[in-house]
Amino acid sequence: MTLLALTGGPLWYASRAGGTLTLILLTATVALGIASGGRAVPRGVGRFEIGLLHRNLSLLTLVFLAVHVVTAVLDPFVHLGWAVAVVPFGASYRPLWLGLGTAALDLLLAVLVTSALRRRLGVRRWKAVHWLAYAAWPLALFHSAGTGTDTRLPLQLWLYAGCLGAVVAAVWWRLAKAGPGRVPGRLVAAVAATAVPVVLGAFLATGPLQPGWAQRAAATTVLLGGGR
Amino acid sequence: MSRPRTLRIDRITCTGQGLCAELLPELIALDEWGYPVLKDRTVPDRLRTHARRAVAACPRLALHSDRGRP
Numbered sequence: 640m641t642l643l644a645l646t647g648g649p650l651w652y653a654s655r656a657g658g659t660l661t662l663i664l665l666t667a668t669v670a671l672g673i674a675s676g677g678r679a680v681p682r683g684v685g686r687f688e689i690g691l692l693h694r695n696l697s698l699l700t701l702v703f704l705a706v707h708v709v710t711a712v713l714d715p716f717v718h719l720g721w722a723v724a725v726v727p728f729g730a731s732y733r734p735l736w737l738g739l740g741t742a743a744l745d746l747l748l749a750v751l752v753t754s755a756l757r758r759r760l761g762v763r764r765w766k767a768v769h770w771l772a773y774a775a776w777p778l779a780l781f782h783s784a785g786t787g788t789d790t791r792l793p794l795q796l797w798l799y800a801g802c803l804g805a806v807v808a809a810v811w812w813r814l815a816k817a818g819p820g821r822v823p824g825r826l827v828a829a830v831a832a833t834a835v836p837v838v839l840g841a842f843l844a845t846g847p848l849q850p851g852w853a854q855r856a857a858a859t860t861v862l863l864g865g866g867r
Numbered sequence: 868m869s870r871p872r873t874l875r876i877d878r879i880t881c882t883g884q885g886l887c888a889e890l891l892p893e894l895i896a897l898d899e900w901g902y903p904v905l906k907d908r909t910v911p912d913r914l915r916t917h918a919r920r921a922v923a924a925c926p927r928l929a930l931h932s933d934r935g936r937p
Binding site for chain 1: 882885886890926
C-alpha cells in the first residue's frame, strides 16, 4: 500500500482530492470529446448519449475544479489570494506550476461561457474557442505533476499514466477512423499525442521525482523572469 | 398554446452526425449517407420538448427551430 503524507488540515486534503478528481473528470471529458468528434458511429449507445455524457462530465469537472480552487485558496498552509484563481503566474506558492492550473481554469471558463452562448455565437466562433480545451488538458496535467504534493506517490503516477493513455488512445483511435483530408490538422494531432507523453515523462524524471523539487518549484518563475 | 415552431436544417453546416434523428425520430429521418431529412417541418405541441433537445444536441448547430409556420 501507498503511504500518504498525513500532514495538513481538511482543506488541504479536500484541495488535493478535488484536484485529482478534476484531472480524472477532465480527462474523461476530453477523451470522449476527441473520440466522438469524428464520423465513427458507436455501437450499442446513441450518439446523443455520448454528447450528453460529454456535457455532463464537463460540468462535473467544473464543480470539482471549483472545490479544488476554493479549498486551495482558503487553506492557511499556502497563503494564496483570490486573484490567484484567475490571474496566472502570480502565486506565492510554486508560481509557474500553479499558474499552469490557473491558465487551464481560464481556458475552461472561456469554453464554458462560449458553450452556453453557442447559439448566439455561431458554430465557427464557438468551435474556435472550444478547441482551447485541448490546450487546457495538458496544462492541467503539467500543473498536477508540477504542483501536486502527491506526484511522487506510485498510485498518483499510475493515475497520470492512465489519464495520458486515455487521451492518447482517443487521439489515435480518432486518427485511425478519420477519412481523407485535413492532413495538417491530423499531423498536428499525431505530433501532439506523441510529444505530450515524452515531455511529461522527461519533466517527471528531471523535476518532481528528483530530490529538492519543492525548492526548485518555488524558484522556477524567477528563472523565467515572471512572477512578482 | 404559444406560437408554432418550424424546423430548419442548415445544409452547409450539417455534417450528418445524426444526433437529431436519434432524439426526434418522429420528425427527422436519415438518408443513406446519414444526413437528416425532415418528414414534417412543423413541430406539434407534444413534441416541442423533444425538438428543443434535438436542436440543443446538434454538435454543428445546424438544426434550427424557428418561430412561426413554414
